[in-house]
Structures are given as structure tokens and as C-alpha cells.
Amino acid sequence: MDWARREEFASEMSKKPRKEEMERDRRIRRAKMWEKHGIGQPAWEEEVPDGVAKADAEALSHVKTHGELPRFYIDRVFICRDCGSEELWTAEQQKWWYEEAKAHIDAVAVRCRDCRKKAKEKG
Ligand SMILES: [Zn+2]
Numbered sequence: 001m002d003w004a005r006r007e008e009f010a011s012e013m014s015k016k017p018r019k020e021e022m023e024r025d026r027r028i029r030r031a032k033m034w035e036k037h038g039i040g041q042p043a044w045e046e047e048v049p050d051g052v053a054k055a056d057a058e059a060l061s062h063v064k065t066h067g068e069l070p071r072f073y074i075d076r077v078f079i080c081r082d083c084g085s086e087e088l089w090t091a092e093q094q095k096w097w098y099e100e101a102k103a104h105i106d107a108v109a110v111r112c113r114d115c116r117k118k119a120k121e122k123g
Contacts, residue, residue: 027051028088031075039074051075053091059099069105073098078108082115 030051039052048054053073060069073094080087089109097103111119 024088027075027090028077028086031077031088034074035077048072051091053095055095056099060105062102063098063105065105070098076109078110080112080115081110082119083112085112087112 034051051074055070055072057069063069073091075091076089076094078087078089079085087109093109097107097109098105
């Protein structure tokens with residue numbers, strides 16, 4: 001690899017995480033705004049905006065609730081219980097959590113990824 005190529009490669013490598021970080025910050029800011037002001041009346045029968053995922057009622061059939069099932073998942077922000085860092089819980093992650101992992105509908109994310117890993121290792 002020549003030097004020019006190598007530098008290009010190095011800058012690509014360092015650019016990517018920063019871009020992801022910015023995207024995450026952007027989603028956190030938006031989620032906070034939604035939490036504060038409400039997201040408005042959802043009228044997303046066909047297409048949902050970025051940061052929102054449609055719920056699949058059939059995949060939620062394990063949920064026993066007297067309340068209504070969610071129709072949408074919306075990006076949320078939470079504070080990690082262990083380290084206090086501000087974390088984004090994306091709509092896609094929520095969908096996976098409830099529909100694939102079949103979590104209880106009241107169960108929400110409380111720890112960041114690092115602390116979840118640490119808690120798991122501790123047993
Ligand atoms: Zn944490």
C-alpha cells in the first residue's frame with residue numbers, strides 16, 4: 001500500500017465512528033424533543049419516519065396487558081442505572097426487544113451496553 005492510499009484508509013477508519021456518534025447524538029436530541037413536546041398524532045399507516053418503527057401486533061401476542069398494545073416504537077433516551085450515561089434506545093431495538101426477545105411490555109432498557117456486558121459477566 002502506498003502512502004497516499006494508506007492515509008486515505010486511515011482517515012476512512014477514523015471517520016466512521018465519528019459519523020455514527022453524530023447520528024446517535026442527533027437521534028438523542030430528537031428523542032428528547034419528542035419526549036418533551038410529544039411526537040404529534042401519528043398518521044403513519046404506510047410509512048413511518050426515521051426514529052420510529054411500526055409494531056407488529058401478531059409478534060406481540062405474548063403480551064398480556066389490560067392496556068393497549070403499542071402501535072409504534074419511538075426512539076427513547078434513558079440514563080444508565082449503573083454508570084449514569086445518557087443512552088439511546090432506538091425504535092428498532094425496542095421492536096426487537098418486545099417482538100423477538102418477547103420481553104414483558106413493562107420491561108425497559110435500564111443499562112447501557114457496556115454495563116449490561118459487565119452485569120452479565122458478574123452473573
Ligand atoms: Zn452504563
